[in-house]
Amino acid sequence: MMKKIFLFAGFLIIAASPGLAEVWKAPDQEKAIQRAKEAVPFVKEYKDDCIVNRRTCLIDAGISIKDVTDVYFLLDSPVIKSREDQYEPVRFAHKRHAALANDCSICHHFRPKDENALETTRCSACHQDSFNPDHPERIGLKAAYHQQCMECHQAEGKGPTDCKGCHLQNVPDHKELVKLADNADPIQVTKECLRCHDAQATDMLTTAHWLWKGPSPYTTGHRKDIMHGKGTTALNNF
Numbered sequence: 001m002m003k004k005i006f007l008f009a010g011f012l013i014i015a016a017s018p019g020l021a022e023v024w025k026a027p028d029q030e031k032a033i034q035r036a037k038e039a040v041p042f043v044k045e046y047k048d049d050c051i052v053n054r055r056t057c058l059i060d061a062g063i064s065i066k067d068v069t070d071v072y073f074l075l076d077s078p079v080i081k082s083r084e085d086q087y088e089p090v091r092f093a094h095k096r097h098a099a100l101a102n103d104c105s106i107c108h109h110f111r112p113k114d115e116n117a118l119e120t121t122r123c124s125a126c127h128q129d130s131f132n133p134d135h136p137e138r139i140g141l142k143a144a145y146h147q148q149c150m151e152c153h154q155a156e157g158k159g160p161t162d163c164k165g166c167h168l169q170n171v172p173d174h175k176e177l178v179k180l181a182d183n184a185d186p187i188q189v190t191k192e193c194l195r196c197h198d199a200q201a202t203d204m205l206t207t208a209h210w211l212w213k214g215p216s217p218y219t220t221g222h223r224k225d226i227m228h229g230k231g232t233t234a235l236n237n238f
């Protein structure tokens, strides 16, 4: 039910925003969509005789911009998606970044031990779960991206560091969703939101925002003898 509403409304947003599709069009969009769905087997061992000067190792191996097979990626790994998926895929102009950095090793900082593996393997081959007890030194995939992408953008003073610079939100336009009379009262408004947000409402009921309660020594007529709070006496207790 939710999914349908979302998909439908998502379509509306795209259809309604003038020229969203024209502003940005990737040459190999279809391929990127397919690539984003690939689940990569986990690589346990990496080659550590090349760590000190990975850049030189890559140059020795003859790796250069000609080995950039994907001009651009949509980063939307199933590893992350299975646990959280609040945003649209992240667009990553790979070739442009490779040309700008002029050094593949900045991002492709390790390679698998297996000699047959690709020198510049995908991040998700080595970074997956946010905590892997067998490889505690490896951060999870989301953190790997966030750290590498944002640290460089910060250091360079170029490229987005705010969430919306990389993430398009997966949130449908609420103008289309919320159906309320012009002079709706607060309870009607809350009720309308809860029509779709019952999960959030249930979460809310277990937080301190909802459960807080304490003495209110200054309330006339109730001094000390009553505990005030959302859980007891508060008026806006929907």
Ligand code: HEC
Binding pocket: 075, 076, 077, 078, 080, 081, 084, 085, 086, 087, 088, 089, 090, 142, 145, 146, 149, 150, 153, 160, 161, 162, 163, 164, 165, 166, 167
């Ligand atoms: C420089 C780009 C960049 C910036 C800035 C950025 N992210 Fe991300 N984020 C990514 C990438 C890349 C992924 C991995 C997407 C994938 O493969 O699924 C990701 C994944 C995520 C995910 C998990 C996937 C999802 O759809 O829910 C969340 C949540 C997230 N980021 C939140 C944030 C928040 C909050 C901020 C701002 C504080 C932020 N990000 C800023 C690049 C960025």
Ligand code: HEC
Binding pocket: 063, 064, 065, 066, 067, 068, 069, 070, 073, 092, 094, 097, 098, 099, 101, 102, 103, 104, 105, 106, 107, 108, 118, 120, 121, 122, 123, 124, 125
């Ligand atoms: C700014 C960071 C960055 C730079 C610089 C960079 N890449 Fe990448 N590269 C990535 C990311 C991110 C991916 C996608 C990883 C994923 O899907 O997990 C990728 C993926 C690849 C892949 C596909 C790997 C596979 O297993 O299919 C190849 C090949 C590749 N890069 C080659 C290169 C080469 C060659 C250079 C240098 C000329 C380079 N890259 C420079 C970030 C970078």
Ligand code: HEC
Binding pocket: 043, 045, 046, 047, 107, 108, 109, 110, 111, 112, 113, 121, 122, 123, 124, 125, 126, 127, 137, 138, 139, 143, 144, 145, 147, 148
């Ligand atoms: C062949 C395996 C392998 C691949 C591929 C790989 N990493 Fe890593 N990564 C590691 C290991 C191992 C560590 C932990 C290093 C340590 O501290 O001992 C690490 C650590 C990191 C860290 C923590 C800080 C640091 O630099 O040590 C970041 C960020 C990171 N990786 C991002 C990425 C991104 C982004 C990609 C893809 C462009 C990638 N990694 C590809 C193995 C890999």
Ligand code: HEC
Binding pocket: 090, 091, 092, 093, 097, 100, 101, 106, 107, 145, 148, 149, 150, 152, 153, 156, 158, 159, 160, 165, 166
């Ligand atoms: C080595 C440094 C470096 C790393 C690592 C890096 N970026 Fe960037 N990024 C830049 C620079 C520099 C720019 C500005 C480029 C320009 O103005 O043409 C940029 C621009 C961008 C932009 C805005 C322009 C565009 O392409 O639409 C996005 C989005 C972006 N980066 C995403 C990412 C993501 C996602 C990652 C991690 C997978 C990442 N970047 C990793 C240096 C980096």
Ligand code: HEC
Binding pocket: 002, 005, 006, 169, 170, 171, 172, 174, 177, 178, 179, 189, 192, 193, 194, 195, 196, 197
């Ligand atoms: C017909 C269904 C529907 C109604 C009614 C509705 N929403 Fe939503 N709302 C959604 C969906 C779908 C999402 C996106 C998925 C998610 O975050 O759960 C969303 C997301 C949100 C978000 C997250 C936005 C973000 O940037 O992450 C907020 C906040 C929100 N709604 C507030 C409200 C409020 C306040 C009301 C009542 C005035 C309301 N919604 C009524 C369907 C609805």
